[in-house]
Amino acid sequence: MEELHRFLDGKCKISNNILTGIMALDVLFRHKPSMNYATGGRSFFTNQGSRALFGGVEVWQGYYQSARPTPRKMMINFDLNATAFYESGSLVQMVVKILNKRTVDDLRRIQDGDRPKLEKALKNLKIYVTHRGENASKRRLRITKLTSTAATHTKFEVNGVQKDVATYFQETYNKCLQYPFLPCVVVRKETCFPMEVCNIVEGQRYMRKLNEKQTADMIKFTCQPPSVRANKITQGLQILDYRQNEYMQQFGLKVSNEMAVVQARVLPAPKLQYHPTSRDASFVPNNGSWNLRDKKVATGATLGSWACVVFGSERDYPQQAVQKFLRELITTCQDTGMNIPNKILPILHSNPQGDIEKSLKQAWVRAGNLAKSQPQLILCILPNTGVALYAEIKRVSDTVIGVATQCIQGKHMFAAKKQYCANVCLKINVKLGGMNSFIDPAQVPFITQRPTILMGADVTHPAPGEQNAGRPSIAAVCASMDAKASRYAASIRFQTGRLEVITDLAEMVKERLKTFYQTCGRKPERILFYRDGVSESQFKKVLEEEIKAIKTACKSLDEKYNPTITFVVVQKRHHTRFFPMGDRESDRTGNCQPGTVVESIITHPFEFDFYLQSHPGLQGTSRPTHYHVLFDQNGFYADSLQTLSYNLCYVFARCTRAVSLVPPVYYAHLVCSRARFHATGENWSDTDSTSEGPGIANYAVVKPELLKVMYFI
Incomplete structure (x- = not known):
């Protein structure tokens, strides 16, 4: 404990003794609840107020608790949790x-x-x-x-x-x-x-993947506005009653019953820029969101060769309705600054249960023949939200044909709303190599003053369960291509399942540095690398191996090439939540305002980390993102990295609101999710397919021409 106190005071580095001390505290205050309640991980669950989900499963309210080292003291991170149990x-x-x-x-x-x-x-x-x-x-x-x-x-x-x-x-x-x-x-x-x-028997956790209906019911149960969540956390503390815990008393441990009050500040929103001919070409968004009215995309792509495939019969999807939607989409895309010289396109009807590959190839040929040029896009209208059809469309278009696809649900096609078409236009524009908006260069000096590349990396692992044995983990790196940091390109690798360190990172970074050089003719002098999905126990290993890989990539391009590197771990999976003290500090959903930063009291005892809640609340309680700098050669100070990270959250290509995660990492996450669909022989129809998952050899690679654009949006 003496060594732990020295660590909290910033007088020594983390060691095995300190980790053991923290673990002992964890065991100590988890001991009593684990004797009285059903447990799972660091949470315990009670069936008071449980609610039935679909299919013999019910959701129980849970409470998460974990000992956290913070400056000068230990704290308990206490939060709500919920999980599925079998009905007894x-x-x-x-x-x-x-x-x-x-x-x-x-x-x-x-x-x-x-x-x-x-x-x-x-x-x-x-x-x-x-x-x-x-x-x-x-x-x-x-x-x-x-x-x-x-x-x-x-x-x-x-x-x-x-x-x-x-x-x-x-x-x-x-x-x-x-x-x-x-x-x-x-x-x-x-x-x-x-x-x-x-x-x-009561209290058995349901460990399988929830289906769509169960997931929707679960979200309804867990989605609570901040005020309700804060009250439930207080109730949970009463259930736990640390004061009456005899084991904690024997150790002389006292825990405050009040939530920690922390100092926060709200960063100003950046100035965004659209095309200079827009009526509203540059502006500062209000409350983290804006719309496309009077705005044209910064760089509009030209869409000359395309086709539409309707997965359904002509009786269910009449030609008239399809054409009405296409007219609205074309008008909206042109109003938003895209160029569509070819307004007449082939429309094919296809059986959603049929040969998808054949239908898409046919559409590709028809588009090419009509426009007398290489097809750029296939628009797909889907009858349902099921994974199977969507996954097959993406597998074929990304890895077999090498053409961008844009999927649209049938119900949205019939409505043909302008707002919906505008959202689709944002996605189509970047899929064809366009750029939607960018931050005023004066507000991101770190990127604009010297050639700087932003990279985001993520690894997704197969879900737990025997049917996922043998499936690979998927690693992705997304990197900016120019000084505006709005356009990104991706590298993907499949590696041994559950391996957190990115095995082939050196080669992936090399690919991204080359693309940056080809796009703007300059070598990046600085690398800002955001890394997602790393738990604290893996920090040391990931830092050592991945920094080494980034440096190796630079050296392999040129022995003298030595850009400065900053390596930041980005975490979303944590249980820290912020509740505003009063109405003045909150947005209309009762959450903290976008741009809220917390950098003291609940952070690491002495390392460079902060919490940033960059997005406006939609529903429930917003989750801030935790940024932890593990390595920095660029001399960032707190405000400069916080401001840059927050500003970047305003240029996520597919929406007109600030997002909760810096785009390089968000894109890497999307690339990993998409790559799941690139397996041949995958059974998407059943959430619990009994067959063993496809191995690394079954995953196809994305066509090189798509990797240069944001096909994954």
Whole structure:
């Protein structure tokens, strides 16, 4: 503890002793709640006020707590959390919910296709039996599988005689089965029980991926305005009651019941610039958002060769409606500063369940023939929001044909609203190499005074679970291409699953430095590298290996080339939340105003880090982004890096509002998400596909011509 105090006072660096001290504190104040509540990670959960989700799952309220070192003292980071649990009670009722039936009677005809789904959902679930009195119901059993036959036809041997389960229960327990048509559950080696004598043990976490309906319900449960969240956190502290925790008393530990009050400041918004011919060519946004009225994009792309594929029949998507939408889209794109010489384009109808690759290739050929030039874009109108069709369109267009695609939901096509078309236009423009807006160069001197490249890197890992064994992690680096830092290009690699350090970073950085040089004819003299997705335990390793890789990349281009590097870790996955003290400090959603920076009291005891809430609130409580500088050769001071990072949040290409994350990292994240769709043989139809995931060899690479534009937007 003495060493920990020295660390908090900034007198020594982090060491194993200090980490052990922090962990001991974590264990100490987690000990009592873990005896009384269901736990998961650093959170504990209570079923008070739980709410049912779809399919036999319910969401429980949870509380997260973790010991955090801050300047001169230790603090507890306490926050709300929520996670999914299996509903307890009757197993039969659970089966009704999993198969989405109305009553148990509807289960008389369990389809053959439903059986594997059901077995998969119930496997490893803990149950207890209700037909053998109190003592038996205390024993916990785990389901291993279902029988392939109903209870009336599932036979086993008793004293040399074959009996079915239903008859055995009638004779042994005088219990006539209500649902003899249901299969039995198998526990341990080969012990069978009818479903109706089984109950589900309470407090089992649901570890599978939630489906769309469950996710929507979960968001409704967890999305709370700041004032409600703050009150619930206070209630959680009362449930925990640190004052009455005898284990903490024995260690002489006291914890304040009040939230920490911290000093914050609000940074001014930057001046944005659109095309000089716009009526509103340069302006300072208000409250973190603005619109495109009276504005033209800074550099409008020319769209000459394109086609439209409608995934649906002409009866559902009449030609008239499609053409009306296209007219509105073309007009909006031209009003916004794009150039569309070719207003007549081929429209093809295609079966959404059919051969997508064939349809897109056909559209590509038709577009090229009509315009007598290389096709630039295929507009796709989709009948639903399902992943499967979207994923296949992106796989084919990104890795097979090498053409940008813009997907549009059918419902938006029928509405053909100007606002929607303007948003689509922003995306199309950058996909074709245009630029939407940029920050007034005087306000980003770090980028404009000397050639400077901004890089963002992210690694996404396969989701936990056996079906994801063998899937790779995906690493992406996105980097600016010029002094306006509005256009970015990407590099992607697939690497061994769950590996946090980017294996091929040197080669990726080299590619991005070359592109910068080809675009503006100058070598970057400074590199500002934002790195996403690194936990604190990985800081040292990532810093050592990735800085080395960046330097190697520079040396491989020219032995004397030695730009200055700043390496910043960007974290969104943390439990720090800000609540404004009064109405004057808050925006209309009750959150802190965009541009709020906190750089003391709750930060690292002595390193260079800060929290920045750069976006205006939409719903719920906003999450600030944590920026932690691990390496700096560019001599940044707090204000200069905070201001630059905040200003950059205003030039995210696909919307007219400040975003919560610096764009280089946001783009790297989008590139990783998109690359997931580039696997051949992936089954997108089922969120829980049983097949093992595709390995590295199954992922196709993006065509080089697309990597130079922002195809991933």
